[in-house]
Amino acid sequence: MTTVASEHVDIYDPDWYVHGDVHATLADLRETDPVHWQEMPSGPGYWAVLRHADVVHVARHPEVFSAWLGSVVLEDLDEATLDQMRHMLLVMDPPQHTQYRQPLAPHFGARVIGRMEEQIRNRCRAILEAAGERGEVDYCHDVAGPLPAQIIGEIMGLPPEDTDQIQRWAEVQTSGQDDEVTGGYEGNAAVEMAMYGIALAAERRGQPPREDITSLILESTFEDGEKMSDLDFGSFFVQLVTAGNDTTKTMMSSGTYELVRHPDQLQALRDDYSLIPAAVEEMLRYCNPLHYFRRTATQDVELGGKQIKAGDKIAMMYTSANRDPATFADPERFDITRSPNPHLSFGIGAHFCLGAHLARLEAKIFFEELLSTFRTIELAGEPARVRSNLNNGFKRMPVRLAH
């Protein structure tokens, strides 16, 4: 039976993700009402899809559950914003999505990304060295944040002095529900970032190609022989920078938090670095950086015994799917040796995260360097969660590091 508390909880409320009993409530709902209707304060509510198998089903049927129709966040966007979003890979449906993704995918494959190992390791060492000198740091901003921002900057060939601005845009864009994070930011981060991307494309077209993803993308051609337009590049740029920054930062800060909370597993990892890739997968499962992505039904359809109507919003709730006992044994246990680990933190199906190889490599190198650099890693105060129903991470985490 759904408890009265679970029935009445507001799983849209961003505050609930900060203060609520999230996992216990989702476990209760997943059991009793796995496709759960949730009202929203403005506009129509949505169906929260809570079971692993149902999230996979939704993600694998874009003809029924469209990313394009209403974009991937729950808030309804005005037509102009929606039009702008639809230039992003994330918000396309097949066949357009396939056409755009195909020429990009090879640049994010395991072999190409693997060549970045040394670059990533050098960046990690510099960031950790600076953190070590300070001893006590805000782990989110001083340790986990700079690496993905610098790496994205580097693979796109951006001037290093722009990294901070880009990191800020990404943060404002993804944590818009938390006033402390946006900190009175007056501009429109997405538009400013897109303008930056468009200007970058225009500038680079007039120059000889370089060894970076910006050149590779600008040189790529679609099946019909056409190159990507500056506008499309601008949208892709926003997406790469936004998707690649905060999620990766969160994976590393939340992952470290769980290791600190589980000293036996931290020790096991210290004793055997070959466990790091599996540990990273468990961090991704247990602390999925994104709570959900949205789809919109293109037709009336039944899911989990509920009648979904054309136009209804659907949230694929990764936070719940990753702890579904039908898929994961002892799902509430953080276990760095878990295998298999079919978590959905990178999505599944046609939109499966394009940056997954990069994120995994960054995390692997980061934890190798972190553990070999510091003998002790401990919390120096209470961490603070981002107020968000989308971003599942910390905005602040005081940590003491010692050699």
Ligand code: HEM
């Ligand atoms: C731990 C880090 C990351 C997480 C948790 C994550 C999560 C996700 C998820 C859940 C999706 C699927 C969206 C859907 O089904 O609607 C996705 C797509 C995507 N991600 Fe990531 N991501 C991460 C890192 C990155 C990085 C580092 C990059 C860029 C270098 C990136 C670029 C993208 C792109 C371009 C897509 C769209 C793919 C498509 O629509 O075909 N992500 N990501």
